[in-house]
Amino acid sequence: MHSSFQKYWLLFAQAVTILLAALFIVATLKPEWLSESRVGSLVDTVSLKESQYDGQLSPGSYHEAVKNSMPAVVNIFTNKGSKPKARKGSHPNSADPLFKFFFGGQPPEEEPSSSLGSGVLVSPEGYILTNHHVISDANDIDVALADGRKVKAQVIGSDPETDIAVLKIETKQLPTPITLGKVESVHVGDVVLAIGNPFGVGQTVTSGIVSALGRDHVGINTFENFIQTDAAINPGNSGGPLVDSTGAVIGVNSAIASLGYSRGSQTGSIGLGFAIPINQARKTAEQLIKNGKATYPVIGVSVDMNYSGDGAMIAKTADSIVKGSSAAKAGLAPGDIITIFDGTPISSAEELIVAIRSKSVGDKVEISYKRGGTTSRTTLTLSASK
16 A cells, blocks of 8 residues: 555656646747737636727817917027136136135136026917016027927017017918917816926926916016916916917916915926916007007006005005096096996906006096095096006
């Protein structure tokens, strides 16, 4: 019995040895045999569910909006001012006054500091809309088109109060200009896309919603009436378009709010982006193209920006009303509180500024104002800013 067990155990051991040797030979010489057989076994035992959208757009995609608008978006590269440039091979302490006193030294060379932003082509004549702060003080401006071409740009006009500038490029086969949207059709909660060149990485699209309209007190421009969005807007996006779900531009991306915000030291998007409404940008752009500068309708008063009551108070100073201005001719006086402007209720100085800027030079408007305990009305004609 014992010898019989040993015989069977010896046969089993020999069989296992032969199988292991065969497996080693196959794995060494024909490893694909093993992988194929394994894949076959997986396919026999696993069911994989594939998408039915074979090459089609995913549901809810904004690809068409991007396709319609992105070709008109450009990258803007500028050279601004100069900064010291160390001479090749110069000593690291060569700029130190004591070093110069003992060893002499040449003044450092100057090199331009570069900046970048975005813009959007708005006409077949080559006009590009961007921000004033993107191209201000620029010595040289290059524009990179979506197809990779680079061309020189000419500044047509720039307005710091609205932070809008217009460039012009001359080249063949310009991309199709972007479609201008209507701010009246924009609502809080609408989906929007921001397109630009953040941090110089290349054209990028981010999405979000309209977080607020008519946002002021941001402390960026003289005239503020921003569209607020949570679409990621980062350094380099400035001047690029904010577009709606059809690809029409509804705003020009101007700034972001960051912790300890300052335009010169933006650190990245935290969901507070601001865009200049396209109707305002268009109005300024048309003036820059026509006259080389922007003019605004005014009534000829200085308002008290610290007044916290309802309405906009004309400052209580002797020079708060310009002599010969529309306000002076209409009988307005320092201390008057404007409560209605051309049918629009006014609750603050900022709202009065927005209401005036929405009109055109030469428009006749009716104003309601309080003086003491009496409410009066007057009509005046808007004049042009100097």
